Amino acid sequence: MSDRSGWGPSGPYGGPPGGWGWVPAPPPPKPGVIPLAPLGVDTVFGGAFATMRRYAKPLFGLAVLTYLVLGVLLAGAAGVAYAVVGDHLRTLSEAPRDVRWTDARPVVVAFVAVWAFGMVAMLVANALVQASCVATLHDAVLGRRATLAQVWRRTWRRTPSVLGVTVLLSLIVLVPMLLFALVFFAMFLALISQTTSAPLGLIFLLALVMVPLTVWLYVLFGFAPAAAVLEAARPIQAMRRSVRLVRGAWWRTFGITLLGALAVLIVSLAIRLPLTFAMPSPQPYDPSAPPPTDMADAFAQTMPDLGAYAVLSMAGSFVAQLFAVVFLPLITTLLYIDQRIRREGLADVLLRASGSSGSSGSVNE
Template identity: 30%
Template sequence: MIPLRPLGLGDVLSGAFTVFRRNARVLLLWSVLLSGVLGLLSTLVSTFGQQALQSRMMTAFDGNGGGDTIVAGSVTLWILLTIGLPFLAYLGRGFLVAPVAADTGQRVLGRRATFRGLWALLAGRRWPVVGWMFVQIGAGLVVGIVVVVVFVAFFAALGAGDASAGWFVLAVFLMVLGLGVVLTWLGIRFAFTVPTIALEGRPVFAAAAQSWRLTRGAFWRTFGILLLVQVMFGVAASIASAPLTIGAVLVGGVFDPLGQTDASSGIGGGALVLIVIGSLLAIAVQCITDVLSAAVVTFLTIDRRIRTEALDQRIASHLDTGQPADPFAPSAPVARPPWPQQQWAGQQQPWPGQQQPWPHHPPQQGQYRPPDGTA
């Protein structure tokens, strides 16, 4: 599946596509159940919710009374639609990393896992993954409250000082930029938490600490690879979904050719068919990219453990002798020379636990040397 050495970008990408190709049916089933269903529900609820939000706002502007209550409810609904639903879809994709990581670990060991087999492999590790999802929800709520408090306090201070509109715009830009930087930094430092839970069986906070340790000294490499992968898959998904979206528009035109949708009666049949078909086509592409992204994160986790814990030696020993029984089990860090100074072929100083290679003595003058050079 992968070479037993530190992995480059090509090794990570080829390994991810190999994992998907060799067990596409099982992995896509997991992706559809975790990512696809939540994505479809998010799209449908968001579509109908936006219509309800527009109707409520129009009622508030009519001046029939109770405008403040309607506006407050509309703002709450808008927050749920724009933040809550995408966040739930994000959590579904985050949980998808666990079965993909378990399947990737089995593939590295030369095994093939079924849907039930992956569920059994995650026994005792599913609840820590769910716990990590709740930790992210709690952290998101705390960050959201802090951001709202800071925004209100800062804008109140600017308003009291009679600041111009340009200062308000600059303040919003700097706050959004700072929030994005902090969230990105935390996302990279804890990116290996779910693969660590799935492969090593660590509890929630121990897995988060392990992810923090593995990304120490490799932040920019991890960030660059993950960013490149997301851009690549995003462009590929856009290219693949473009003709599918056009086809969905044509199908919607067949059901509602004149676009006769009564605004008071809600979304018409043709528009509903258009939304469902377009969502299904987009989600089908998204399910594939979610599996590939999860496999990439898993291989980056394995790569960091190879570089810091000599995981490649334990995998090789397991494949040769069956010991250790679980090469992905937690282990202590091992001091290894930095890559690329490591001499993998004919190295002079073996890694801890590795046998000393046989010395090579060139033939002396006059000594017989077979034609194939095996002396």
Template identity: 30%
Template sequence: MLQPGIIPLRPLGLGEILDGAVRAVRANPAVMFGLSAVVVTVAVALQTLVQLYVTSLIGAALSDTTLDGAMTAADSAVFSELLSTSGGQALTVPLLIPVTSVLTGLLIVSVSRSVLGQRVALREVWRTRRVWLLVGFALLQLLASLLAVALWIGALAALAAAGADGAAVAVGVLGGLALVALLVWVTTRTLLVPPALMLEGKRFWPTVARAWRLTRGSFWRLLGIYVLSNLLVSVLMYLFLVPAAVVAGLVTAASGSDDLTVLVSALGQIVGLTLSTTFLAAVVALLYVDVRIRREGLDLDLARAATGAA
């Protein structure tokens, strides 16, 4: 069994994919961790600055409107701080989507080389211009998601305005479940689009269509591995985010400053997002390799490439 790099060149099992993702990080830490840390730090720093500004605007707007007879001044202040902080964070989260898309694409290039036992230099990764196709795809996904949610909310609002409370409840529950199911289905069917866009060198829409076809017959396997990987990443992230949240709460209680809370939370987010993006990018890249080995005999091409490189 030939194994020139991080995985054996044959159909992969669950353990081999997860182990290969870890091996991909260890094979080229300068790109997988170093590049991730730099990009995520810059992105989170910009997001934090925007969040602090948005939070101050929301807090100023709420300071005069949340105080009524049912709330004391202290309660109103706490409510305003909570709403402004959470509102600022919610409004700035989409800023990270293009950044994580770029980073995922760059990391996929490194993982693909590690499969052959090769290492890609950081300067070579930066020259990969196809990553902008991945940014465009991520923005299209975001736009489609926002449109679907807007249609659902619009239907709820129209039914509520017409006095059809029963129908509004039914649309709210059934429509919400349908949206979740649709999101899971589309996410799984487009899971292999990022590595296909980065590695195949073809035009945008034909590549998206090809990646969609690659997932046929592998839906439940891809979904299961991807969900498990996200669960593992979530546990790992909470190991950093929960202590950061506790420290942020203590800082707020001691200083009374929301700004310090945001900054402490940002530090935890940098570590968590670096780890999660790195691991998930490696998993997706290896799933792409695995599906192509199963459907197209990619292992033979990889074996020839590895032998020729040697």
């Protein structure tokens, strides 16, 4: 009499009828760019690149439009400032040795005003682009189509919250660096006045403390923009949410974010290094040529192709910057989704939201 209750097909570890072995678990559902399961490093990067490829129009289109508008605004602000203080600026350039404060003050005020306007406009533009990346990735994970108009409508509603998160995060991260700068400046003054013999090694020790503290805070609040968009959270709520999700997974979040930053660096070098080697060489001085009348004429004589190279270099820098401002938010948002899948069972929610029965799908834009 044979025993059929052990390792055979009818036993607890049995395989399909008529055979032996282990039945593999079915793959997790994948309605969009990532499987709805805990994500590995390869899945995070694969999902980011797949989103950039399939949703290039809403991602890069909105980013390009945003930075074009930003450029127009900055150029307009600079033009208005020059129209207001142009006479004072010409006076300063014509007689730099006889500078009077009455001429320098309007130029300084105009420069500070343009700089402040540019900083505010840059913060708003970056917040808008970051919110658009998160909103687009939401559709990419669910396997839905996303048009530029749809992404814009969702992005514009959540941009104030992302802007608040950006401002608060900038202030929090800047505090350790400002403290380090103040200590460095105080010690520098003390050494110059010879009032103390404080060791310079103390500055190095402070840097060893402040830099890791800044990185720790940056990673700790890194999920806040995603929470501000996907959970409709206010800035403070989004930052608290980020702390709860990152707690216990800080090193993993830091490591994958660092890999994303290295990927951005590699892409940037791949774009800019060929342009650096393609920079035109200066032409030898020609004594028979008429002397240059100004700086522009001098550059035209010594480096005649500098104008075309400058345009090409600016275009390459813009492409590299565009990749960075899109890729890094995608990586961070995918890590946010991964943490919610691991801790909160978000996979089931996403599967129901996608309307999928468990089969994988794709979106082709």
